[in-house]
Every structure is written in C-alpha cells, then in structure tokens.
Amino acid sequence: MLPCTIKSATNHISNCPNRQWIEESLQKAHVPGAAIVVLNATDVVYELAVGYQSLSPQQPMNVNKSIFPLASIAKTFIATAVMQLVEEELVDLDTDVNVAYPAGLLRMSAGTLSIYLRMFLNNGLPVLRPQSIAAMRTIVGGGVIPSYDPQWSNKSMELPPSQGFGLSWYWETMKDGRRYIGHSVNMNFIPPNTKLIAEALGDISQLPRDMQMAVTNKLHESFQPVPIPNHGDWLRYHEEKGQTLKAFEQTTSKAVPHSTFNTIYIQPVGSFNHPRAAPLNVIIQFARIFFAGCEVELLPTIDFSKDMKYRENHGIKQYRTDDFYNYLSQTRYFRDTSRELLCVAVTMTDIYPDESWNFVYGEARVKDGLGVYSFARLDPLFSESSQILLSVPLTKEERIVMLRHCIKILLHELGHLFGLNHCIYFICLMNGANNQIEMDRQTLYLCPVCLRKLYSTLYFDVRHMYENFVYLCEIYGLEEERLWYRKRLNCI
Ligand SMILES: [Zn+2]
Numbered sequence: 001m002l003p004c005t006i007k008s009a010t011n012h013i014s015n016c017p018n019r020q021w022i023e024e025s026l027q028k029a030h031v032p033g034a035a036i037v038v039l040n041a042t043d044v045v046y047e048l049a050v051g052y053q054s055l056s057p058q059q060p061m062n063v064n065k066s067i068f069p070l071a072s073i074a075k076t077f078i079a080t081a082v083m084q085l086v087e088e089e090l091v092d093l094d095t096d097v098n099v100a101y102p103a104g105l106l107r108m109s110a111g112t113l114s115i116y117l118r119m120f121l122n123n124g125l126p127v128l129r130p131q132s133i134a135a136m137r138t139i140v141g142g143g144v145i146p147s148y149d150p151q152w153s154n155k156s157m158e159l160p161p162s163q164g165f166g167l168s169w170y171w172e173t174m175k176d177g178r179r180y181i182g183h184s185v186n187m188n189f190i191p192p193n194t195k196l197i198a199e200a201l202g203d204i205s206q207l208p209r210d211m212q213m214a215v216t217n218k219l220h221e222s223f224q225p226v227p228i229p230n231h232g233d234w235l236r237y238h239e240e241k242g243q244t245l246k247a248f249e250q251t252t253s254k255a256v257p258h259s260t261f262n263t264i265y266i267q268p269v270g271s272f273n274h275p276r277a278a279p280l281n282v283i284i285q286f287a288r289i290f291f292a293g294c295e296v297e298l299l300p301t302i303d304f305s306k307d308m309k310y311r312e313n314h315g316i317k318q319y320r321t322d323d324f325y326n327y328l329s330q331t332r333y334f335r336d337t338s339r340e341l342l343c344v345a346v347t348m349t350d351i352y353p354d355e356s357w358n359f360v361y362g363e364a365r366v367k368d369g370l371g372v373y374s375f376a377r378l379d380p381l382f383s384e385s386s387q388i389l390l391s392v393p394l395t396k397e398e399r400i401v402m403l404r405h406c407i408k409i410l411l412h413e414l415g416h417l418f419g420l421n422h423c424i425y426f427i428c429l430m431n432g433a434n435n436q437i438e439m440d441r442q443t444l445y446l447c448p449v450c451l452r453k454l455y456s457t458l459y460f461d462v463r464h465m466y467e468n469f470v471y472l473c474e475i476y477g478l479e480e481e482r483l484w485y486r487k488r489l490n491c492i
C-alpha cells in the first residue's frame with residue numbers, strides 16, 4: 001500500500017489519470033493490479049480497480065473487497081494522530097513512556113496510549129493485518145459498536161468499546177455519517193522458554209550460594225509459568241519483551257540507595273482513620289523487609305488541601321494525581337533530603353491522572369523518585385456508599401484480602417521505582433495486570449529473574465528476607481504466602 005498526498009487546485013475527477021494510462025503504467029512496472037482511491041479531507045472522490053489481486057487463483061482487483069497488508073503504513077496514521085496529541089500538549093514525545101508511566105497497574109483503567117506510543121513509533125510493530133483492513137471497511141452500526149464518543153471516559157464507568165480490539169480508532173464520513181472502525185490485532189505473547197529465562201538471569205556464578213539456589217533450585221515447584229493471555233489480559237494488549245538483568249543494570253532511571261540516601265518516605269494523604277482504611281503500619285513492615293537495607297518511614301498524615309483538584313465521577317470523589325506530585329515536590333525540603341531516596345503518597349481516595357482516564361490505582365515519576373497510589377478500589381465494598389465505607393468494619397476475610405492487595409500494590413509500584421519492569425518470565429509480583437483475575441494472580445514474591453535484578457541493587461540476604469516474610473505472614477494471617485516462603489526456604 002502506498003499513501004501519497006497530492007495538492008490539487010481543483011477537485012475535479014477529470015484531473016485523475018485515465019484507466020488506460022494506469023493499466024499501461026502497471027504493465028510496464030510488472031505490477032499485476034492496483035486499487036486506487038483518492039480522498040479529500042472529507043470523502044472519497046475517486047476510486048478505481050485495475051488488474052488482479054491474485055493471479056493464481058485469478059482474482060480481479062476490487063476496491064471494496066481487495067485486502068492489502070498495511071505493513072509499516074500504520075505508522076503514518078498513528079504518527080499523525082500522536083503528533084496531533086503532541087500539539088495539544090497531551091503527550092510528550094521526549095519522555096520515555098516507560099519512565100513516565102512505567103506501570104501496568106498504573107494505567108490499567110482505560111486506554112493505554114503511552115504504551116502504544118512506544119510500540120508504534122519506535123519499533124514499528126506491524127499492528128495492522130489484513131483482518132484489520134477488512135474491519136476498517138466495515139461500517140459500524142446497528143448498535144453493535146456505538147458511535148465514537150470522545151467524552152466516554154467522563155460519562156461512563158464502562159470500558160470503551162475499543163477494548164476488545166486492543167487499540168482501535170473510529171472515523172465518520174462527514175457526507176453521510178457512516179462510521180468505520182479500524183483496530184490492531186491482539187499481541188501474540190509466547191511464554192519465554194528455559195533458555196530465555198537463563199539469559200534473563202545472566203551470570204550467577206558470582207552470587208552468594210543462597211542467592212544461586214534461590215534463583216535456580218526447584219524452580220518448577222515454586223514458580224508457575226505465565227499462561228497464554230486470555231481476552232482482556234494485560235499481555236493481549238501490551239507488548240512486553242521482558243527485562244533481562246543486563247537491561248535492568250543498564251537502566252539509569254531507577255532508585256539506587258547510596259551513602260545516606262536510603263529512605264522511602266510514605267506520605268498518607270486524607271483520612272486513614274476509619275474502619276476500612278488500609279493498615280499502613282502493617283503494610284510498611286512488608287516494604288521494609290522487601291527493600292532490605294532501605295528505611296521505610298511513615299510521614300504524618302496530611303489532609304487534602306483546598307488547592308488540590310478533584311472531580312465527581314459517578315458519585316465517586318476523585319483527586320487528580322498532579323497535585324500529589326506538586327505537594328511531594330514542594331515539601332521535599334521539609335523532609336530529610338540527605339536521606340530521601342523515594343517519596344510516595346498513599347490515599348484511601350480514588351485518583352485519576354487526567355480527564356481521559358476513569359481512574360488509576362497509581363502512578364509514578366521514576367525520574368523524580370515520586371509516586372502516588374490509591375488503595376480505595378482494593379476494598380471489596382468500594383462500589384458501596386461512602387457511609388458504609390466509613391462505618392462498617394472489614395470482616396476478617398476482607399481484611400486479609402485487602403491487606404494482601406495493598407502490600408502487592410505498594411511493593412509492585414515501588415518495584416517500578418527501583419527500575420523493575422513488568423515481568424514475563426514467571427507468575428510474579430511484577431506481572432502487568434489488566435483485570436481483577438490478573439491482580440489476584442500476582443504473587444507476593446518475586447520470580448527468580450526479578451529477585452536477581454533487585455539483588456543487584458540491594459544485595460540483601462535472601463534467606464534472612466524470606467525468614468522475615470514467614471514471620472510477618474504468620475502474624476498477619478497471609479497463610480498462602482507464609483507456606484510459599486517456608487517451602488522456598490527449604491530450597492535455598
Ligand atoms: Zn506495574
């Protein structure tokens with residue numbers, strides 16, 4: 001397929017070359033057929049099919065039915081759309097999207113534009129296949145796919161209709177209002193084999209014996225492979241190549257404790273003083289043993305200030321993430337700057353990054369060492385009225401489920417700030433998650449590859465860390481996790 005832009009003084013069809021000239025030209029170039037479509041800003045002004053699409057079996061070219069691979073032409077469309085967003089200052093081309101939005105959970109609520117920027121603009125993934133072109137020729141309607149509504153995210157808690165297709169886009173012809181849809185195909189994730197996992201682990205010969213055992217011994221008994229992603233799963237929509245130890249070591253945007261800079265400050269924002277609030281004192285104990293060698297310090301809770309922007313989304317009050325960052329940046333000098341490695345805000349209130357998002361669980365600015373995470377949606381009764389949320393205590397079961405999720409979110413997100421990308425090697429704390437099932441599946445431990453990466457920054461004593469986990473899991477009723485760590489200790 002060859003797109004080209006032609007400037008024409010007039011709109012008359014008579015300007016187009018005639019059929020005979022086109023046929024002769026194709027013959028000269030030994031091209032068996034062509035479908036030519038000329039468009040102006042609003043409509044198709046000329047279309048012509050000549051020759052054959054296939055010589056064996058012989059299929060004449062047909063403007064409406066012939067399908068061509070778009071190949072890299074998709075980039076042209078996407079790049080144009082992206083540059084329009086750049087003009088509107090909605091995205092920034094010069095920010096590494098993995099740095100700006102490093103997280104699966106961070107942006108799992110709505111579209112995933114940032115990830116796609118990288119996919120489309122940098123590595124030219126061939127997202128469009130012949131099936132997509134067929135879909136692009138499909139008129140949308142009959143209630144199957146609703147008309148594109150740029151305001152959907154503000155009006156509806158439902159996922160946008162595009163979700164099923166990965167990335168998709170709509171257009172509507174101005175003349176007759178017919179609507180079309182174009183979409184990418186889903187990612188084709190192939191779980192990494194043993195060889196790739198070994199490559200990701202890198203050379204382990206210099207590791208202490210405990211670590212060598214932790215990342216090699218009886219892996220199949222303790223670590224599950226990543227399943228082929230289902231519809232709606234993270235890996236169906238996100239191309240994750242996997243981050244090897246080498247890639248991790250080369251990452252410059254990551255927290256590395258050094259000299260006195262080893263404190264992770266946790267700044268609670270808004271009330272944690274109600275019966276369903278996340279137990280911060282417990283959660284940070286897990287962070288302390290996970291990021292061994294770092295101090296984890298809980299700062300005094302602050303209230304939302306009047307300046308912090310919020311909105312009501314279906315009756316749910318949501319604060320905008322920008323203002324958390326502003327607060328954390330502005331108050332840096334009130335904290336001990338000689339000790340600060342990271343500072344993250346946590347809140348029981350729902351949050352959103354900008355108008356195009358329904359909500360997020362969290363967001364991070366790796367370069368600034370800042371993050372903001374909300375535990376609001378981890379409450380099993382989140383959708384209930386705020387009256388219930390503020391008064392009815394958690395049942396024992398709910399308390400454990402919520403604690404588990406809160407710890408996962410904090411460790412996963414802090415893991416991103418420490419430079420860990422999403423994991424594809426095993427079921428792991430660092431897997432991307434697009435839905436509840438995937439969130440539940442994330443583990444409260446790191447797979448061998450991620451453990452090895454974090455070790456290369458923190459140099460912890462893995463046996464000691466695992467023993468601490470057994471101890472804490474026992475105290476707080478995380479039985480599944482206690483058993484896992486106990487079992488693993490027997491392998492190292
Ligand atoms: Zn993530």
Ligand SMILES: [Zn+2]
Nearest residue numbers: 423428447450
């Ligand atoms: Zn992992």
